[in-house]
Amino acid sequence: MEAVIFDFDGTIVDTEALWIDVYQELIQERYEYEVPLEVFQACIGTQDTSLYDYLTTHVDAHITRDELSPFAEKRVNERLVDLPVKDGITDLLRTLHEQGVRMAIASGSQLKFIAEFINKHSIAHYFEAIRCADDVVHVKPHPEIYEEALFALNLEPEQCIAIEDSENGAKSAVAAKIPCIVVPNDLTSSGHFPEEVTILSTIEEAKEQILAIHTK
Structure with a gap:
């Protein structure tokens, strides 16, 4: 080896708990909706579209990655170094x-x-x-x-x-x-x-x- x-x-x-907290904050602020934890758990370790597929189905059909991701990244970046x-x-x-x-x-x-x-x-x-x-x-x-x-x-x-x-x-x-x-x-x-x-x-x-x- x-x-x-x-x-x-x-x-x-x-960071996984941090990402989940940040996305929950953003979604709650913008759409007053709480995403079930298991939806986030399915996304852990990847960057696939499953979260956004869920959001477009259950929250707003027009939600895109660009609408949330840059803001989530900014908040994560602000908090990450303190972990x-x-x-x-x-x-x-x-x-x-x-x-x-x-x-x-x-x-x-x-x-x-x-x-x-x-x-x-x-x-x-x-x-x-x-x-x-x-x-x-x-x-x-x-x-x-x-x-x-x-x-x-x-x-x-x-x-x-x-x-x-x-x-x-x-x-x-x-x-x-x-x-x-x-x-x-x-x-x-x-x-x-x-x-x-x-x-x-x-x-x-x-x-x-x-x-x-x-x-x-």
Whole structure:
């Protein structure tokens, strides 16, 4: 095992709850409507149109991504940098670096969000490559983001491990043929994860498993 490829939202930082809160705020302000949590849960780990399909069906037939997305991004960007790195991640990054394991990020987020966060929290230097929504046509669960990360690292899938938290992210890693560890959170634990993944409870457990594989 040569490298670990990290998801960003929900793995490095708990942005998923933030995105949901922001969209709920905007939709409540503009349309006085509360979207069921399960609609947002289906969108976690991807940027597909399912939220907007729901809104056009149940709220207003003329709602578009452009009508909400820029305002949501602005609010998220204002609050994101104040969120902490998730428990165990900084220690995992430091340990992998000490062990000579290469690291990358493969995320459906935009680079501006990722870069600002990892720079503020002084973890940017751990990542050799970042591949995100700006770099691909198809976001997760399509494998393209992981395939681009593999290309950037010049490694084969079996030389890497992906760390994910969501169903869509896990499906993306599996489709790219990368062994995947999933550490779900409260929003993603009800997902239908591919049978190929390893599901663990904490990042600490993930660290132990990764180190065991690396030192074989």
